[in-house]
Amino acid sequence: MSSDIPTPDEARAALAQSDAARRKMAADYTFPPTRHFFAGLLFAIPPTLPIVQEPFGLVGGIAYVLGAVLLIAWDRRRDGLSITAPNILKPSGAFALACGMAMIGLIVLQRELFHAGVDYWLHYVVIATAFLLGVSGSAGWLRLFRRELGADN
Amino acid sequence: MKPPKLELDPHLHQPARLQIATVLANAEKAEFARLREITEVSDSVLSKHLSALSEAGYIKLSKSPVDGRTRTWARFTRTGRKAFAKHMQALQTLVAVAEMAVGKK
Numbered sequence: 001m002s003s004d005i006p007t008p009d010e011a012r013a014a015l016a017q018s019d020a021a022r023r024k025m026a027a028d029y030t031f032p033p034t035r036h037f038f039a040g041l042l043f044a045i046p047p048t049l050p051i052v053q054e055p056f057g058l059v060g061g062i063a064y065v066l067g068a069v070l071l072i073a074w075d076r077r078r079d080g081l082s083i084t085a086p087n088i089l090k091p092s093g094a095f096a097l098a099c100g101m102a103m104i105g106l107i108v109l110q111r112e113l114f115h116a117g118v119d120y121w122l123h124y125v126v127i128a129t130a131f132l133l134g135v136s137g138s139a140g141w142l143r144l145f146r147r148e149l150g151a152d153n
Numbered sequence: 154m155k156p157p158k159l160e161l162d163p164h165l166h167q168p169a170r171l172q173i174a175t176v177l178a179n180a181e182k183a184e185f186a187r188l189r190e191i192t193e194v195s196d197s198v199l200s201k202h203l204s205a206l207s208e209a210g211y212i213k214l215s216k217s218p219v220d221g222r223t224r225t226w227a228r229f230t231r232t233g234r235k236a237f238a239k240h241m242q243a244l245q246t247l248v249a250v251a252e253m254a255v256g257k258k
Contacts, residue, residue: 005159006166008251011244014171018241021172022179024191077219080187081180082226149179 019150026149029079029142035071036138042067043134046103047126050111083145095144099137106130159247162240164209169194170202174237177212177229185225203227211236 006014045064049057076082110126165171169192176183176191189199203225206212211233216223229237 005161006244006247008248011247011251014166014168015241015244015248017168018171018175021175021191025176025179028187028190076182076184080184081176082182082228083180 023150025081026146026151029081029146029149029151031075031138031142032078035074036135038067038071038074039138040131040134042071043103043137044127044131047106047110047130050107051114051123095137095140099133099141102133103130106133159243160239161243162236164206164211165237165240167202169198170206171240173199173202173206173227174211174229174233174240177227178234178237182226182228185227188227206233209233 042064045060045067049060052060072082106126106129110123113122113126165174172192173183173188176188185196185199185203188203189196192199192202194202203212203214206227207214210230212227213230215226215228217226218224
């Protein structure tokens with residue numbers, strides 16, 4: 001496994017090259033605004049499911065899974081990189097967990113509001129909140145991921 | 154004090170290969186064109202590096218059609234990921250030891 005041992009300067013240069021590759025990867029890894037919008041739409045689906053009747057619940061569930069698959073495929077095609085769970089959670093485990101918990105909270109809230117028979121506009125508020133959570137979650141994760149890789153902004 | 158054991162990997166020593174490995178350590182998969190942009194080497198040079206890493210068992214190459222064109226994707230194997238981590242650690246140790254030696258003078 002071992003090769004000739006480089007000098008400290010060579011080792012420093014190698015580390016700098018690795019760092020430069022990471023920074024370049026970060027600099028080029030961006031999402032268009034439509035991607036954040038699409039993430040928002042995807043996040044808005046789960047809190048909608050408790051208030052619709054079958055078969056719309058099933059249709060919504062299928063749309064959610066298909067949407068998630070499409071989003072991942074779109075990211076891969078646009079950026080030429082596939083970022084999966086370990087690297088998604090590495091820079092932002094707490095952030096992803098917070099988004100997930102907020103989403104569960106919104107679904108539970110929606111179910112409770114539905115059983116309480118509140119005015120319909122309150123359901124729309126919950127769905128709109130989930131949409132905003134999706135948009136800010138997408139933008140926030142991108143910022144954290146780029147920062148983790150060493151991007152300047 | 155016993156000097157630290159430095160295990161530098163000959164397969165990752167070349168700058169472009171180290172850059173390829175850096176990208177694959179931060180992403181599950183990377184496409185050929187993306188790796189070419191980051192490493193700034195020609196198609197043929199990148200192909201050679203990818204083949205060498207693949208032969209060493211460090212990466213897996215796969216092809217998938219997009220828009221009627223076949224795209225090549227590279228991903229780390231477990232062996233490759235471990236080798237990269239060890240290599241980076243060895244480089245960091247080497248730099249740290251050198252800096253400590255300078256500090257003692």
